[in-house]
Amino acid sequence: MSAAQLLVIHTGGTIGMVPTEYGLAPATGFEQLVRSRLGQRLDHLPSFDLLELSPLIDSAELTPEHWHLIAAPILERYADYQGFVVLHGTDTLAYTASALSFVLHGLNKPLILTGSQIPLSSPRNDAENQLLAALELAGRREINEVCVLFDGLLLRGNRCVKLDTSAMAAFDSPNSPHLGTVGIDIRLRRDLLLPAGTPTFFRGQFDPLAxxxxxxxxxxxxxxxxxxxxxxxxxxxxxxxxxxxxxxxxxxxxxxxxxxxxxxxxxxxxxxxxxxxxxxxxxxxxxxxxxxxxxxxxxxxxxxxxxxxxxxxxxxxxxxxxxxxxxxxxxxxxxxxxx
Structure with missing residues (x-):
């Protein structure tokens, strides 16, 4: 069992991208960037291991086959960690959040998905706050489901949609109340959160043509x-x-x-x-x-x-x-x- 409390899975997306001559593109070595940018702020948060998928996925390239690749480390090491964070591109984040809620049906630990509109490598970005909040929420034992954290809103993963291409507040759950907010304090709607379940995880494969x-x-x-x-x-x-x-x-x-x-x-x-x-x-x-x-x-x-x-x-x-x-x-x- 790992000594770390959380497992962070970096799948790709804007949060870890760097500029190239053709525009932003996924880049390896994200953990070093995270630890150098967040520094001592991490000392007061749950400890974590960071796993980087290879190759990284630009979320516009996502297929249902990727859902198993993203879920696999959680399925394999579920007993080793108290919670999980998945870093994902925003274009298809709502699809993956929905898929993981079914693949990991019966969760009794937090799984927080997040990303950013501006890369962590940029001087001005929304990635730092997203990461810090996701790490804190993934350590909260009240959460036993797949959630999306974005711009201070905690949303049920299978209820969220991307509503804005350019605003920091890119996601919401129009047909479902927010499960919590991250501001000066973290406020969770315990009356809305799902109770801890009995894991009945799906370990099969998805057919992208189905x-x-x-x-x-x-x-x-x-x-x-x-x-x-x-x-x-x-x-x-x-x-x-x-x-x-x-x-x-x-x-x-x-x-x-x-x-x-x-x-x-x-x-x-x-x-x-x-x-x-x-x-x-x-x-x-x-x-x-x-x-x-x-x-x-x-x-x-x-x-x-x-x-x-x-x-x-x-x-x-x-x-x-x-x-x-x-x-x-x-x-x-x-x-x-x-x-």
Whole structure:
């Protein structure tokens, strides 16, 4: 067992990038930079080991196969540490946070994901505060789930979304209250935090071809939907619909294409394009028509959570009926469930 209390996993992303002639790019040697920049401030925080993935991942290059690589050190050394920090690029951080919440279902230790808008190597950056706060939170025994820490907000990992490309406050959880704030004091919402679970970790692999996403837009044709649904290896589709779950179902070919795909065993989940709110399939006839066609209402799941949850369920070789039932159930606080 390591003498350190925490394991920090540096996956890549802006936080550890350096300038090149082509723009910012991942660079090795991040631990030395962290310890030199943060210096004595680390003395009052939990001790940590830092593991750097090789090769580092620019988060824009992330695939579902990377989720296992990120989770592997945690799975292998879970008993050795009191908590974990994952440093990740912001572009796909919400996808990885969602995926890890399912892969590490039943956590009884903190796992904090963070990144930054400006690299730690820059004179003016947001990385220092993110790192210091993440280390402190990863040592808090009240936290037993996957969280995202960004700009002073502690968010449930499978509820967060990136909302801003340039502001320091890049992330929020529009359909879920903040789990805590980091200001002069650290304030945790203990009434909202998940209780310690019994780990039932997933150690399998993800097939990057298994799940796709299609956004409904004015004038969409069934031929495009057919092209997506006919992709080799596709097992599930996240359909991003309008408002509370509406789509142009007067196009009978579109509806028939969905029905045929469901009949073939493809799982289709309906989530809203809106940042706030969710799918209420019985509100309008256009939404209820999707449900009658076999499309599963996705409640208030974020796109990232729906995508990751489907990957997790498909990778367990569950049947379409089992997946449909699981998509209506909350495993780790990822959605509201109707009573």
């Amino acid at each position: 799940v796709a996403v299609l956004r409904i837009f004015p004038g969409i044709r069934s031929t495009l939907l057919q092209a997506v649904l006919s992709q080799p290896g596709l097992k599930a589709l996240v359909l991003q619909s309008y408002g509370v779950g509406n789509a142009p179902v007067s196009d009978t070919a579109l509806l028939e294409t969905l029905e045929a795909a469901v009949a073939r065993g493809t799982t289709i989940v309906n989530v809203s394009q809106c940042v706030r709110g969710g799918v209420a399939d019985g509100t309008y006839a256009t939404g209820s028509a999707l449900t009658r066609a076999g499309v599963i209402p996705g409640a208030d799941l974020t796109l990232e959570a729906a995508f990751a949850k489907l990957h997790w369920l498909v990778a367990q070789n569950k049947t379409p009926a089992e997946i449909a039932a699981s998509m209506r159930r909350a495993f780790c606080g990822e959605q509201q469930v109707s009573s």
